[in-house]
Amino acid sequence: MGDFAKGLEGVTAAETNMSFIDGQEGRLEYVGIGIDDLAEHSTFEETVFLLWNNRLPTASELSDFRKELSKRYALPAGLARRVAEIPTTAQPMHMLRTLVSEMSLYDTHPNDNDVEQARRKAMNILGQAPTIVAMFDRCRRGLPVIEPDPSLGFSANFLYMLNGEKPTETMARAFDICMITHADHGLNNSTFAARVVISTLSDVYSAITAAIGSLRGPLHGGANEGVMHMLNEIPSVDDAEAYIMGKLERREKIMGFGHRVYKAKDPRATYLMTLAEQLAKDTGNADLYAKSHKIEQVMEREVAAKGIYPNVDFYSATTYHCIGLRLDLFTPMFAMSRIGGWSGHVIEQLSDNRLFRPAAAYVGPHDAPYVPIDQR
Numbered sequence: 505m506g507d508f509a510k511g512l513e514g515v516t517a518a519e520t521n522m523s524f525i526d527g528q529e530g531r532l533e534y535v536g537i538g539i540d541d542l543a544e545h546s547t548f549e550e551t552v553f554l555l556w557n558n559r560l561p562t563a564s565e566l567s568d569f570r571k572e573l574s575k576r577y578a579l580p581a582g583l584a585r586r587v588a589e590i591p592t593t594a595q596p597m598h599m600l601r602t603l604v605s606e607m608s609l610y611d612t613h614p615n616d617n618d619v620e621q622a623r624r625k626a627m628n629i630l631g632q633a634p635t636i637v638a639m640f641d642r643c644r645r646g647l648p649v650i651e652p653d654p655s656l657g658f659s660a661n662f663l664y665m666l667n668g669e670k671p672t673e674t675m676a677r678a679f680d681i682c683m684i685t686h687a688d689h690g691l692n693n694s695t696f697a698a699r700v701v702i703s704t705l706s707d708v709y710s711a712i713t714a715a716i717g718s719l720r721g722p723l724h725g726g727a728n729e730g731v732m733h734m735l736n737e738i739p740s741v742d743d744a745e746a747y748i749m750g751k752l753e754r755r756e757k758i759m760g761f762g763h764r765v766y767k768a769k770d771p772r773a774t775y776l777m778t779l780a781e782q783l784a785k786d787t788g789n790a791d792l793y794a795k796s797h798k799i800e801q802v803m804e805r806e807v808a809a810k811g812i813y814p815n816v817d818f819y820s821a822t823t824y825h826c827i828g829l830r831l832d833l834f835t836p837m838f839a840m841s842r843i844g845g846w847s848g849h850v851i852e853q854l855s856d857n858r859l860f861r862p863a864a865a866y867v868g869p870h871d872a873p874y875v876p877i878d879q880r
């Protein structure tokens with residue numbers, strides 16, 4: 505039996521062609537292409553094609569992929585009715601986990617697991633998750649539901665369904681960059697959850713549902729909402745230092761900082777910082793960015809030596825806020841993007857499967873007697 509590695513820290517549990525992370529240098533590549541190049545030049549649809557096919561698409565392949573995805577924006581009628589029935593007080597990540605699971609009820613072959621069927625299910629979930637989130641948000645705000653517009657790309661269509669008007673090019677592009685930078689990231693906790701579930705030859709819906717459950721956690725995807733709560737708690741940039749120092753003294757974790765793999769600044773945080781700064785200026789949220797920048801300076805001085813740097817969640821929070829998203833939709837945004845990565849890993853696992861079944865080191869008693877209840 506192998507050595508015990510708590511939290512599987514440092515253990516390699518799968519091979520992947522999708523994303524490469526250099527934690528020391530702070531570098532991330534999808535199929536060998538640097539994340540900055542993809543954020544600069546790619547689109548979310550092209551990035552998902554890259555992750556699923558291990559190469560960039562030709563122009564006609566990309567056009568076909570986008571058409572294939574946009575055909576799947578609309579929900580089955582029964583599922584649309586279910587979205588409208590969800591309590592308006594439900595937390596969005598619980599809603600999304602529940603309804604992605606429910607998608608399997610409308611699939612005539614929910615258990616089919618050959619790679620082509622898995623890809624079809626993945627397209628369904630990728631296309632319909634944004635519609636579910638937008639429809640739920642409109643219903644809970646008492647606003648009319650906006651049907652998806654298949655002529656729009658993934659990001660523009662989501663913002664259109666959410667806000668009831670076509671987004672500006674700037675906002676659609678900013679959102680698309682968030683989707684690109686969140687799409688995949690090695691064997692993070694939620695991706696591992698998806699691979700563990702599919703390794704029993706269970707179904708894609710179960711695997712993605714498990715991943716959504718994992719991502720909600722504040723130590724993982726839930727951190728972007730934690731960052732926004734923190735920024736809202738700090739009255740002004742002048743209060744940021746004392747606020748952070750107080751949390752550090754109480755040994756409280758600062759959301760949006762630290763990482764199991766990165767011991768340098770997360771390259772996604774670097775890219776999103778620039779985007780957040782520009783968006784904050786354009787939308788009258790300069791104070792929000794100023795607080796974030798001050799927090800980063802204090803953390804650099806206090807804990808960078810321990811390898812604690814901003815991660816992807818730190819500046820995605822400001823970006824999502826400036827795009828106009830409600831705070832409790834931040835983690836569902838992460839999920840919408842990561843469905844691309846999770847699906848790719850599900851397909852990789854199915855293509856070369858081995859059931860995950862690690863060992864547990866037994867530390868309990870042996871040869872214990874069974875004591876009859878009247879003698880206990």
Ligand code: SDX
Binds near residue numbers: 690
């Ligand atoms: C994501 O895995 C992925 O790739 C995830 C992700 C992806 O794309 O899928 O990158 C997305 O989940 C990013 C992480 C988002 N989570 C947060 O921002 C929550 C705050 N961060 C921490 O909880 C923590 O940094 C983790 C969970 C992210 C990583 O934790 P580890 O590797 O288990 O490290 P640890 O908790 O053992 O901390 C090591 C030391 C401790 O100090 P000591 O007890 O040794 O003195 O560093 C300290 C920790 O207290 N520390 C922090 C800190 N993170 C670690 N101290 C203050 N603030 C923090 N954020």
